[in-house]
Amino acid sequence: RLADPGSRVPGGARAWTPPRTVLLLLQLWRLVPESAAESPWGLPVVADGPASLAKMVMAELANLKLENKPWPGGTHSLHYHYLALSEPGPDLPQFLAVGYVDDQPFIHYDSRVDRAKPQAPWMATVDAQYWETETQKQRAWAKVQQVETWTVMGYHNQSTGMHSTQRMFGCEIREDGHTHSFWQFGFDGQDHLSLDLETLSWVSAKPAATRTKSWWETERCYAEYDKAYLEGLCLVSLRRYLELGGQSLTRKVRNLHRHRTKQDVERES
Template sequence: MDTIVSALLSLLLLLGPAVPQETQGGPYSLSFFYTGLSRPSDGFPSFQATAYLNDQDFFHYDSETGKAIPRYPWSQMEGIEDWEKESKLQKAREDIFMVTLKDIMEYYKDKEGSHTFQGMFGCELQNNKNSGAFWRYAYDGRNFIEFNKEIPAWVPQDPAALNTKKKWEAEEVYVQRAKAYLEEECPVMLQRYLEYGKTYLDRQGIHLLPTSYSSAPH
């Protein structure tokens, strides 16, 4: 499991930022939402991930297509992201995510019915400064575990999450990387996406308005 945790954090950091220009105003947000199902059904794959820039879909990935597919208008921009590389990253995250779901089900001996594991993480910018960040998970609709970057540590909110906390904090470097992602990497990625798309969006008469999205959902 140490290898899995290391891989997850490495994948997050592999999205590495380019040097951004300043983005004023806001708030603007970059957020990722993951859902894993123990028993997928028609129209609901075993795993899906959606990224948002503010309240607009940025790209979507699911276990059936195995591809990260950018949404309009981001799909019209060449070079904003290497989508083949992004697809591989999301596939690796899918594998990690589903292993965690299996671990929780084994802890509770949940062999009957369908069970859901959800995750969300992201950051927010206000006047070119990091103004908020979050990283949390839920199991079957109940709060499971969340990262507190001020401590920093993973804070269990479910009995099974105590085991998850131990695994994810096996080495201090994993905690520090999670903190660095929320406070440094994510905001710079958000600036990069905003600046990269600004020229195209302005030319097309499309405006990415400041978001009403809250950085602290429950």
């Protein structure tokens, strides 16, 4: 739960009434069973029951509009980078997650510590429930990406040795009000798959990625959820983090690195 800078609860922690997007995401999270971590997003791969309800929630998330409030000037972004290793290494976490607002780290999860922790001073005032929720979320992601790592290794005929997968996703709002989102997946530091948000299809970066593409496209709901998150909750969260960060984030316009998609390249050619 993200705190509203204008409200407080006893003990100095900040409280916040979540918007509809957050309530929908929490509803979706409750639908996900622990045993479903074998598939992307940990969603149940069935056509009825919890999966159907999950798809309905995704659709509502995708249709939600941002609050009608002005954004701080300049270009702002919210990005997450996840790294999973096939096996533990010396002084290396098997799973690492870092979140960035305007290229500034604000949250960090290390599987060795097994807790989500603030990386920016302005996040230290967020209440304990937020950190517990983030910890649970990153634990679930660690399980999902671990399975993905081992599966992609098999697609590359690799059964031993140190290998890694990288997941990068996020959203950005530019000075002119236009938004941009991306979702990318890598293997051993090389591009593997990216999500085409217009067609909801996975784009293979190399022939070896086609088997992963087929696996992920078995259930379209994975891409639907990603799109709903990127175009809904991600932007709502970005606004809240900018409010929390205040002048440390908004006092100057940053020249942010932009992740270019296949569609960007085609438009420029």
